[in-house]
Amino acid sequence: MSEFFNPEKGIWVWLSTLVDIVGLSILWTCLCLPLVTIGPATAALYYTVVKCVRGRESGAFGCYFRSFRQNFKVGFLAGLIVIPLALLLLGGHFIVRWYGTYLGGAAYVLYVAYYFALVLPGGVLCWLFPLLGRFEYNISGLFRTALQLTIAHLPSTVIVVLLTAQTAAFCIEQWWPAVFMPVFAMLLVSLFFEKIFQRHSPKAGSEDLQNTEE
Numbered sequence: 001m002s003e004f005f006n007p008e009k010g011i012w013v014w015l016s017t018l019v020d021i022v023g024l025s026i027l028w029t030c031l032c033l034p035l036v037t038i039g040p041a042t043a044a045l046y047y048t049v050v051k052c053v054r055g056r057e058s059g060a061f062g063c064y065f066r067s068f069r070q071n072f073k074v075g076f077l078a079g080l081i082v083i084p085l086a087l088l089l090l091g092g093h094f095i096v097r098w099y100g101t102y103l104g105g106a107a108y109v110l111y112v113a114y115y116f117a118l119v120l121p122g123g124v125l126c127w128l129f130p131l132l133g134r135f136e137y138n139i140s141g142l143f144r145t146a147l148q149l150t151i152a153h154l155p156s157t158v159i160v161v162l163l164t165a166q167t168a169a170f171c172i173e174q175w176w177p178a179v180f181m182p183v184f185a186m187l188l189v190s191l192f193f194e195k196i197f198q199r200h201s202p203k204a205g206s207e208d209l210q211n212t213e214e
Helices: 011-032 038-054 060-070 072-103 106-117 119-134 139-152 154-173 181-200
Strands: none
Touching: 011 038, 011 060, 011 181, 038 060, 038 072, 038 119, 038 181, 060 072, 072 106, 072 119, 072 139, 106 119, 119 139, 119 154, 119 181, 139 154, 154 181
16 A cells, blocks of 8 residues: 555655646746747757656756756747747738648649748757757857758757647647647657757767756
8 A cells, every 4th residue: 555655656746746837837838928938938848848748857846947048048049040940930821821722733732832831940949949958058069969850860950840830730729739739759869869969969868968057
């Protein structure tokens, strides 16, 4: 009976993980509502998912807020850059899709070409904040490294871009997945990114990473 009530074993571990998944997803969604805070919020979510959901470390919410605070300045500035660019690219996508759908022919070919062209900027956006969550960067170094990794690991980048786009579309169409999908999506992204981070930085997970525990 004592094993059943042990908070570090059995069903309590799963309940704790479920609380972390739901709580972190809702917290991330709320902190992203001002839009300009989407950078530090996403960086903190990635770091916390890797450390506390995958790594099973305790104190997920404390870890999240420490990372959010540490990454706020660079993440905020990066957000100010990427938000208008992302909105511009998204608006162009809707316009080209409308012409491609209703006019067909050459307009549809243009739509397909534009869709594939979005992989590069979309990949940079997907790399930016996980990089910020795991390593220390200034603005120029963050964007430069994100672009380099996007090109160097294009197959993984394409998968992550599609995964991110589908998750966003799903949460927009049906609001209720927002209570768990952000963490699940970030968990899937980390399966690709963490291998790459460790390949480029063999000490990933130790002193080369941000120490958000301080």
